[in-house]
Amino acid sequence: MPAPAKLNLFLHITGRRPDGYHLIESVFMLIDWQDSLHFDLRADGTITREDLSGMRLPDDDLIVRAARALQQATGCGAGAHIGIDKRIPAQAGMGGGSSDAATTLLALNRLWKLDLPRPALEAIGLRLGADVPFFLRGRNAWVEGIGDIITPLEKALPRQRFVVVKPDAGLETKLIFSSPDLKRNSEHAIMPVFAAKHFDFGHNDLQPVAQTLCPDVEKAINLLQAHGLHGRMTGSGSAVFAPMKQAIAMTDAPSEWIVKVCENLDVHPLRGWARD
Numbered sequence: 001m002p003a004p005a006k007l008n009l010f011l012h013i014t015g016r017r018p019d020g021y022h023l024i025e026s027v028f029m030l031i032d033w034q035d036s037l038h039f040d041l042r043a044d045g046t047i048t049r050e051d052l053s054g055m056r057l058p059d060d061d062l063i064v065r066a067a068r069a070l071q072q073a074t075g076c077g078a079g080a081h082i083g084i085d086k087r088i089p090a091q092a093g094m095g096g097g098s099s100d101a102a103t104t105l106l107a108l109n110r111l112w113k114l115d116l117p118r119p120a121l122e123a124i125g126l127r128l129g130a131d132v133p134f135f136l137r138g139r140n141a142w143v144e145g146i147g148d149i150i151t152p153l154e155k156a157l158p159r160q161r162f163v164v165v166k167p168d169a170g171l172e173t174k175l176i177f178s179s180p181d182l183k184r185n186s187e188h189a190i191m192p193v194f195a196a197k198h199f200d201f202g203h204n205d206l207q208p209v210a211q212t213l214c215p216d217v218e219k220a221i222n223l224l225q226a227h228g229l230h231g232r233m234t235g236s237g238s239a240v241f242a243p244m245k246q247a248i249a250m251t252d253a254p255s256e257w258i259v260k261v262c263e264n265l266d267v268h269p270l271r272g273w274a275r276d
Contacts, residue, residue: 002269003103004034005094005262006134007162007234007241010194010202012186021146022177025189028095028131029140029157030265033164035088035100037063039107042079045071052085062128066101069124070108078112089258091170093235095131102135106273118274138268142191156266158198163248165223165231166239166258167216173236179209199243200230207233214238223253 009027016022042048047067051057063082070076082104088096105121108114118136125132130147139152176182183205194201210233211218217233220240224231227250229242250259 001037001039001103001107002034003037003088003096003099003135004030004032004265004268005088005092005096005099006030006131007094007164007264008204009199010189010232011204011206011235012189012202013182013184013205014186014188016184017146022184023145024143024147025186026143027140027153027194028134028143030138030268031162031164031262032265033088033094033260033262035096035103036085037100037103037107038083038085039104039111040081040083041111042081044079045077046079047071048079048081050081050083052083053087055086057084057086062097062101062132063104066104066125066128066132067108069128070105070112070114073120073124074112074114074116076112076114080108080111089166089170089239091172091237092166092239093171093233093237094164094239095135095235098129098131099135101125101128101132103270105132105136106270110273116274118276121274135268136274138271140264140266142194155195157264160199160264161244162241162262162264163224163229163244163250164234164239164241164258164260164262165220165250165253166260167214167220168254168256169214169216169238171210171214171217171237175213176206176209176236179213181212182206182209204233206236210237220257223250226252 122133142151231242
């Protein structure tokens with residue numbers, strides 16, 4: 001079962017709540033870079049997970065937590081063996097873990113014959129991570145609040161290829177959001193202005209702090225610039241991306257970095273797997 005990544009086309013921080021949560025404005029866009037999950041029914045109620053790609057994952061990652069949260073919410077006595085072919089890099093700002101959790105909820109909801117509607121799955125997903133409901137909803141969206149206000153885009157985004165560069169180093173989200181240097185007062189974005197510019201709109205307020213914490217982010221931006229591309233960081237990094245009009249061979253990228261060409265998706269491949 002596919003679990004696609006996302007890119008933040010822009011990410012503005014417009015304020016901060018008294019409880020410390022940051023208020024954001026962003027557009028989340030699905031892309032065809034994805035993990036693949038495989039599910040087999042277990043009758044004993046046990047949740048087991050197998051790493052199929054050789055990438056070491058935490059024992060209690062979002063996949064396992066999502067499965068257990070669904071069991072707990074429904075009282076389901078069934079279990080599952082979950083194989084994960086992990087392709088989306090961690091600490092990249094691409095939502096890989098949240099997407100895996102969403103696909104797990106959608107797949108087990110069907111495998112266990114629970115038939116929970118999408119809002120019920122979203123309530124479970126929100127407790128796992130702020131980005132999980134976006135992947136469950138399955139459409140490119142304008143995202144506000146603390147990431148909990150999700151408005152599907154009325155019109156499909158133009159079909160576009162992107163080059164995504166993921167340096168070897170990762171970034172921890174909490175280090176960026178806790179920085180005193182983080183800009184927290186961006187002006188509110190205007191949806192019609194975004195609709196007119198799409199991939200040339202806005203900026204990522206997290207990027208300046210991220211570049212200080214992880215110099216490879218700036219190096220990746222410079223790499224894109226050297227090829228005539230205007231790049232920016234996605235989410236809380238460390239991956240950066242840029243729209244591209246023609247094929248580019250980035251042979252000058254460090255060998256340990258990941259460089260991948262992706263296309264945007266209109267909808268999540270499992271969009272129809274839960275009723276609204």
